[in-house]
Amino acid sequence: MGDLAPLTTPLTFLYTLIMLYEIINKEGKDNIIKRHEILANTVWKAVDIWSQEGVLKFNVIDKTNRSHAVTTLVAKNFDLLPFENWIERNTGVELGIGLGFEGPEYYYGNSAFRIAHMGHLNPHMLLGVIASLEMGLIATNIPFKKGGLDNAIDYLAESINYET
Numbered sequence: 001m002g003d004l005a006p007l008t009t010p011l012t013f014l015y016t017l018i019m020l021y022e023i024i025n026k027e028g029k030d031n032i033i034k035r036h037e038i039l040a041n042t043v044w045k046a047v048d049i050w051s052q053e054g055v056l057k058f059n060v061i062d063k064t065n066r067s068h069a070v071t072t073l074v075a076k077n078f079d080l081l082p083f084e085n086w087i088e089r090n091t092g093v094e095l096g097i098g099l100g101f102e103g104p105e106y107y108y109g110n111s112a113f114r115i116a117h118m119g120h121l122n123p124h125m126l127l128g129v130i131a132s133l134e135m136g137l138i139a140t141n142i143p144f145k146k147g148g149l150d151n152a153i154d155y156l157a158e159s160i161n162y163e164t
Contacts, residue, residue: 038160040069042155043117043154045151046133050148051149054143059072060072068085080107081110090135093129093132
């Protein structure tokens with residue numbers, strides 16, 4: 001039987017898939033798509049404020065071309081590694097690396113990061129990430145305009161309406 005062990009189906013993976021399908025069926029495809037749209041816009045509302053002053057900018061300027069799964073921010077000619085390290089060390093949030101930003105003007109990848117807003121995510125999780133980012137921007141002296149978190153909260157308060 002030892003020779004067959006590597007071929008044994010990983011039951012925990014199958015149970016996870018079953019649970020995933022139950023979650024998807026319960027929420028419904030249209031609701032999942034709408035939730036991801038709202039969560040993406042929540043991030044964008046924060047970045048809309050942060051990017052008015054300072055170095056942070058959207059990688060994709062045209063909102064209609066942005067993903068509802070992940071948002072990439074860039075700070076051309078500015079090293080964001082101390083900021084990213086501070087965020088991870090002090091808040092536990094790990095930012096996605098900026099794929100495709102390899103040149104010296106992007107500090108060989110250290111001038112871009114990604115914020116994920118996909119999957120089984122809810123407003124309080126995302127607001128925690130946005131608050132952590134704004135806190136990190138302050139703590140590491142990254143030039144930006146304050147108020148992104150407040151703008152995100154205002155947007156969410158107007159956009160979500162769960163049955164009570």
